[in-house]
Amino acid sequence: MGTVGPDHIFVRPQREVLKIGEVLKWMKSDAYNEYLSFLETINDAVKGKPMSHPITVSPAVTKILNVLDALDRLIDETPALDQPQRFGNRAFADWLGKVTCNIDDLMSEALPENLHGALVEIPVYLIESFGNSTRIDYGSGHEMSFVMFLYCLFRIGLLDHKSDDDRIAAVTKIFNRYMLLVRKLQQTYRMEPAGSHGVYSLDDYQFVPFIWGSSQLIGNSKYDPQSFTEENTVNRAAEDYLYMACIQYILKVKTGPFYEHSNQLWNISGLPGWQKINQGLIKMYKGEVLAKFPVIQHTLFGSLFSIAPFDTSKGKPRLGYGEGACEPSRPPTGGFRSRTLSTEDSTTLQKPTEQPKTDQN
Secondary structure, three states: OOOOOOOOOOOOOEEEOOOOHHHHHOEHHHHHHHHHHHHHHHHHHHHOOOOOOOOOOOOHHHHHHHHHHHHHOOOOOOOOOOOOOOOOOOOOHHHHHHHHHHHHHHHHHHOHHHHHHHHHOOHHHHHHOOOEEEOOEEEEEHHHHHHHHHHHOOOOOOOOOOOHHHHHHHHHHHHHHHHHHHHHHHHHHHOOOOOOOOOOOOOOOOOOHHHHHHHHHHOOOOOOOOHHHOOOHHHHOOOHHHHHHHHHHHHHHHOEHHOOOOOOOHHHHOOHHHHHHHHHHHHHHHHHOOOOOHOOOOOOOOOOOOOOOOOHHHHHOOOOOOOOOOOOOOOOOOOOOOOOOOOHHHOOOOOOOOOOOOOOO
């Protein structure tokens, strides 16, 4: 019960959660179970595996990387406009317009001809994963759309859900390339954090790379959670671990004491191990992202992510073994306790004031 059959009918995704009272419908849906199961399956696939973990990169992975490379080049061809506003450069809308015009051709090259029927559905998730062209913002809902895009690639059989290499490459190759792309977008077009100052994210913009990135560090004897409060260590580890790359990016775009501008992450650094951090982040993600109407109201549903209720009689979700919706009676909650500030902490991870600031605090 993995990939779709040759007679599968693809549809253009659309919004289905239009009122706050419909969030529970989403959490009991087939889509919620599939999404959460996929997130946890990929989380397990990269456990203890750095970016440099040896794998055989399949031709399909390479083709998706080529698509992202092409979109990156469009940024170079669409420079920011000279405008009085500090944030929200209108050239982003021009860039996203070019993406929309070119995406079918790019994905047609990535997909074999027998999967071209999916072009009505899958590219929509990719387009939605880069941000909103009206508000010129980006947040965890857009990131979620890219995770959905990844799921779709496995579901249609372009990527092999039974292949360890493809599951690992989904993070170390494809998702990592996506992260580089969206960071370039955020900086080039001075994009705003979606929501209230990135309230549904951990670093104003992202959440998932902290989940999968903490999984990469499970069992790592070289870097304990305190390591990401040491700038030199972060810079050494950033190329091999998503989590450290996220911290490095924060240091690049923010100024001041780390415990002030990234308090939740600073609290996390006080936990005893990466396993606990990883489990806590997944719980927090369920409660603070997947259960929030301001995020889920923009989620798109189609034939691969269906809003229909999850049929428990059919067994496990299609591409993994996640715990699923479990018929929740109320949204889950999660978080981390605050750390006590010490004198040593007060000088940890501070950046010089001359560093440019590219987001609002």
